[in-house]
Amino acid sequence: MENFSSLFSKFPTTSDEAKAAFANHLEEFEVEKGFLxxxxxxxxxxxxFVAKGSARSYYIRDNRDITVSFTLDEEFVTxxxxxITRKPSYENIETMEKxxxxxxxxxxxxSCFLDFPELERAYRxxxxxxxxxLEEQQIFNKFKTARERYLELMQYRPKVIHRASVGQIASFLDMTIETLSRIRARI
Structure with a gap:
C-alpha cells in the first residue's frame, strides 16, 4: 500500500487513528486497460482512488461515446x-491503462464517518x-472556442494529452477529431 500514503498527504490534519480505520476499509487491486x-x-x-494509472468517465448518447472527465494518478473518481443518491448511474468509468x-x-x-467525523471533512x-x-468544465465548454479549450487542457492537464486517445480528447473537448487535428496542426 505504498501509494496509499499519498492519499492522506492531501489531508494533513487527519489523525493516524482515522487514517488506519479508513485503510482497514480499503481494497487494493490492479486492472488492465479498458477495465470498467x-x-x-x-x-x-x-x-x-487511482494511485497509479488513469481512467475516464463517459456515457453513451445516440451511439456516441462522450467523455466527461479524466482521472489521473492520485485522484479520486466515482x-x-x-x-451519493444510491440510484443507477448514467456513466461508465474505464481505465485507460494498467x-x-x-x-x-x-x-x-x-462507517468511517460515524467513527471518525474528521474524515467527513476530508470527504467534503x-x-x-x-x-x-464540474463547474469549470461547464464554463469551459460553453464560453471558450475549440482552440481555447485545447490550449487550456494542454496548460492545466497536460498528462491527459499523452494518456488519452485523440477520440477521447476530442469528445471531452466537445469537438470532432478533425477539428482537434486542425487545431493541433496549427500549434
Whole structure:
C-alpha cells in the first residue's frame, strides 16, 4: 500500500487513528486497460482512488461515446451522483491503462464517518474539488472556442494529452477529431 500514503498527504490534519480505520476499509487491486470500474445502469458502490494509472468517465448518447472527465494518478473518481443518491448511474468509468486502484465501499465510508467525523471533512474537500472541476468544465465548454479549450487542457492537464486517445480528447473537448487535428496542426 505504498501509494496509499499519498492519499492522506492531501489531508494533513487527519489523525493516524482515522487514517488506519479508513485503510482497514480499503481494497487494493490492479486492472488492465479498458477495465470498467463503474457501469451505466448500476448503482455506484465504491469511491476509487487511482494511485497509479488513469481512467475516464463517459456515457453513451445516440451511439456516441462522450467523455466527461479524466482521472489521473492520485485522484479520486466515482459516478458521484449514483454514489451519493444510491440510484443507477448514467456513466461508465474505464481505465485507460494498467492501473493500481484503491476502493472503499459506500457502507465502509459511512462507517468511517460515524467513527471518525474528521474524515467527513476530508470527504467534503473531495466533493468540493469535484464540484469545482464540474463547474469549470461547464464554463469551459460553453464560453471558450475549440482552440481555447485545447490550449487550456494542454496548460492545466497536460498528462491527459499523452494518456488519452485523440477520440477521447476530442469528445471531452466537445469537438470532432478533425477539428482537434486542425487545431493541433496549427500549434
Amino acid at each position: 470500474l463503474e457501469k451505466e445502469g448500476q448503482v455506484s458502490k465504491y469511491l476509487y 459516478a458521484m451522483h449514483s454514489f 492501473s493500481k486502484v484503491f476502493k472503499i465501499s459506500y457502507e465502509g465510508l459511512q 474537500m473531495i466533493l468540493e474539488q469535484y464540484y469545482i472541476v
